[in-house]
Amino acid sequence: MSRIKKKFEELSQNNRKALIPFITSGDPNLGTTLKLMSALVDSGSDIIELGIPFSDPIADGPTIQRASERALAGKTSLSDVLDLVKMFRETDQETPVVLMGYANPIEALGVDVFVARAAEVGVDGVLVVDYPPEESGALNVALQENKIDSIFLLAPTTLEARITDVAALATGYVYYVSLKGVTGAGHLDLEDVSKRVEQIKRHVKVPVGVGFGIRDEATAKAVAKLSDAVVIGSRLVEEIEQSDAKNIVTNVEGFIRSIRKAID
Amino acid sequence: MQMQEDLQNYNFPDQKGHFGPYGGVFVPETLIHALEDLRDNYEKLKNTPSFMEEFHNDLKNFVGRPSPVYYAKRLSEMLGGAQIWFKREDLNHTGAHKVNNTVGQALLARHMGKKRIIAETGAGQHGVASATVAARYGMECVVYMGSEDIKRQASNVYRMKLLGADVVPVESGSKTLKDALNEAMRDWVTNVENTFYIIGTVAGPHPYPMIVRDFNSVVGEELKIQMPQMIGRQPDAVIACVGGGSNALGVFYPYIKDEGVRLIGVEAGGSGIDTGKHAAPLASGTPGVLHGNRTYLMQDPDGQIIETHSISAGLDYPGVGPEHSWLKDIGRAEYVSADDDEALEAFHKCTKVEGIMPALETAHAVAHAMKIAPKMSSDQVLLVNVSGRGDKDMATVATASNMGL
Ligand SMILES: Cc1ncc(COP(=O)(O)O)c(C=O)c1O
Numbered sequence: 178m179s180r181i182k183k184k185f186e187e188l189s190q191n192n193r194k195a196l197i198p199f200i201t202s203g204d205p206n207l208g209t210t211l212k213l214m215s216a217l218v219d220s221g222s223d224i225i226e227l228g229i230p231f232s233d234p235i236a237d238g239p240t241i242q243r244a245s246e247r248a249l250a251g252k253t254s255l256s257d258v259l260d261l262v263k264m265f266r267e268t269d270q271e272t273p274v275v276l277m278g279y280a281n282p283i284e285a286l287g288v289d290v291f292v293a294r295a296a297e298v299g300v301d302g303v304l305v306v307d308y309p310p311e312e313s314g315a316l317n318v319a320l321q322e323n324k325i326d327s328i329f330l331l332a333p334t335t336l337e338a339r340i341t342d343v344a345a346l347a348t349g350y351v352y353y354v355s356l357k358g359v360t361g362a363g364h365l366d367l368e369d370v371s372k373r374v375e376q377i378k379r380h381v382k383v384p385v386g387v388g389f390g391i392r393d394e395a396t397a398k399a400v401a402k403l404s405d406a407v408v409i410g411s412r413l414v415e416e417i418e419q420s421d422a423k424n425i426v427t428n429v430e431g432f433i434r435s436i437r438k439a440i441d
Numbered sequence: 442m443q444m445q446e447d448l449q450n451y452n453f454p455d456q457k458g459h460f461g462p463y464g465g466v467f468v469p470e471t472l473i474h475a476l477e478d479l480r481d482n483y484e485k486l487k488n489t490p491s492f493m494e495e496f497h498n499d500l501k502n503f504v505g506r507p508s509p510v511y512y513a514k515r516l517s518e519m520l521g522g523a524q525i526w527f528k529r530e531d532l533n534h535t536g537a538h539k540v541n542n543t544v545g546q547a548l549l550a551r552h553m554g555k556k557r558i559i560a561e562t563g564a565g566q567h568g569v570a571s572a573t574v575a576a577r578y579g580m581e582c583v584v585y586m587g588s589e590d591i592k593r594q595a596s597n598v599y600r601m602k603l604l605g606a607d608v609v610p611v612e613s614g615s616k617t618l619k620d621a622l623n624e625a626m627r628d629w630v631t632n633v634e635n636t637f638y639i640i641g642t643v644a645g646p647h648p649y650p651m652i653v654r655d656f657n658s659v660v661g662e663e664l665k666i667q668m669p670q671m672i673g674r675q676p677d678a679v680i681a682c683v684g685g686g687s688n689a690l691g692v693f694y695p696y697i698k699d700e701g702v703r704l705i706g707v708e709a710g711g712s713g714i715d716t717g718k719h720a721a722p723l724a725s726g727t728p729g730v731l732h733g734n735r736t737y738l739m740q741d742p743d744g745q746i747i748e749t750h751s752i753s754a755g756l757d758y759p760g761v762g763p764e765h766s767w768l769k770d771i772g773r774a775e776y777v778s779a780d781d782d783e784a785l786e787a788f789h790k791c792t793k794v795e796g797i798m799p800a801l802e803t804a805h806a807v808a809h810a811m812k813i814a815p816k817m818s819s820d821q822v823l824l825v826n827v828s829g830r831g832d833k834d835m836a837t838v839a840t841a842s843n844m845g846l
Contacts (some may be wrong), residue, residue, distance in 0.1 A: 281738070309470055332469070333468060358631040
């Protein structure tokens with residue numbers, strides 16, 4: 178059984194929702210990211226989404242763009258991200274790790290090379306923002322052969338017929354983008370999210386996570402009620418951006434604890 | 442290669458927007474529905490006679506088409522070789538080929554009931570053309586422009602503002618065209634319901650490369666009628682500059698099956714291809730995914746897009762339309778480059794000898810014609826697509842030539 182599936186089964190037995198933080202690898206440097214990964218787990222996270230930095234992140238708002246820029250200023254490559262997961266796995270064999278990024282760095286390394294190395298270092302899921310199902314064929318085949326989950330996005334603009342198509346391909350969980358906008362935007366419509374998650378659940382067998390626009394305890398709590406998992410990215414990245422080097426880990430832990438408490 | 446027979450059946454993109462391995466729809470899920478909607482509407486409208494009539498009427502009466510074909514006699518004689526002919530897109534309303542496409546897309550937007558249009562711009566020509574059609578059809582217009590380009594193309598920024606557009610400076614990344622495109626995509630993701638994104642070149646996700654090509658093909662279609670009238674036959678070669686590649690495809694596409702016509706695209710060689718400071722992905726890039734399509738890109742070994750350099754803002758782009766990547770791979774078109782110095786020299790020559798001041802983008806195509814014409818015979822004909830006029834480039838040329846304005 179995949180680590181992601183196991184994690185969701187445990188959570189549902191305990192009537193809990195998954196907390197999935199997103200951070201960009203190499204922001205502000207790889208050493209800190211490694212420490213943050215453990216800190217995220219210690220403070221109550223269930224699955225970690227690790228961003229692969231890219232020079233042209235079209236789906237990201239200013240906060241995550243800046244995180245990517247900081248990571249790239251330190252020359253963080255996809256190989257570095259894979260090495261990071263390998264190091265994390267030396268101390269943590271349980272927490273699922275999902276890599277999230279854009280197609281080009283993956284194609285530059287080579288889809289098959291990437292997936293083989295991802296499997297080797299213990300990556301559990303991959304989400305490529307600009308690989309909709311139409312374009313993700315080669316990656317999906319490779320991921321499936323290597324027992325890594327294919328995480329897909331669904332959007333407020335996704336038609337019902339298309340949800341069925343995505344359902345046929347999605348493993349691990351699906352990620353519902355809760356608003357029309359880039360990451361970090363702030364106009365969450367809870368009533369709409371609720372309706373859409375219900376609709377998605379009619380077609381998709383895997384758990385449904387909701388992300389984009391979750392900024393505080395109140396929104397996290399509300400979204401946890403409607404879904405299986407709460408994804409929190411920009412607000413967490415802001416915490417990293419605004420902390421002094423020596424306080425980053427403590428601040429991130431404090432923030433994640435507060436969200437954990439809110440959704441439990 | 443079995444290219445010969447295959448060319449006669451050339452029919453790209455396929456249903457999914459691919460040109461061989463290139464093109465496609467590499468976008469976040471939020472945009473998929475809008476792209477499908479655009480594709481369906483375009484398929485319907487392009488087969489609707491009243492829509493195409495509206496398009497051609499505006500090209501005629503608003504843009505001033507057809508644009509003339511002109512024999513650059515003094516330039517040809519000075520070089521002593523092939524005859525150089527110009528397709529005069531510089532005479533279009535707003536001063537470049539860009540307006541052909543913006544008229545088409547604005548009409549699409551209107552038929553789809555979208556009242557807000559957004560655009561990205563590099564040189565400002567596409568921004569001006571978008572602002573112009575927005576004024577013409579009474580639509581709200583927001584133009585994203587890199588802050589570097591805003592500095593280089595101040596007069597076009599002012600034109601856009603006069604036309605009522607909101608020009609938004611983009612401060613991220615290299616602050617040029619690619620970043621303006623990123624920002625326009627982000628706007629579109631956010632406002633997809635009421636907004637039509639007018640992409641300015643044959644790039645972006647399917648169906649854009651096809652739509653922009655089709656609207657710009659009016660240029661090549663006119664040429665195919667004009668050239669036999671002027672010289673009794675088609676030219677030996679068609680030469681165009683390539684940024685994203687819309688003016689080039691506009692003249693190449695109608696000639697793809699005419700195998701006797703060489704198709705030559707000229708990329709921006711910047712400070713020289715060997716310096717790495719250029720914008721010539723077809724000459725020295727590798728395939729990858731950017732801005733919704735797979736194509737040749739300027740990228741580092743980790744797949745990060747690298748900064749480009751060109752004296753002309755409109756060519757300063759790390760990617761290229763996917764159909765050009767395909768035409769390169771199948772060998773139907775040739776891609777070369779001209780560097781900043783060659784473009785400047787061509788700009789001055791063309792201005793002084795012909796009384797036609799080309800845009801710096803266009804000057805790259807003129808430079809290549811000047812390079813090869815002397816090696817050809819006087820009965821051969823090179824057709825240069827003069828994609829735009831150089832008024833916008835006064836400040837850049839003055840600085841580069843150490844002449845105050
Ligand atoms: C006059 C002119 N020519 C050429 C270009 C390059 O674009 P494309 O390669 O799409 O024709 C531009 C772009 O701004 C332009 O203004």
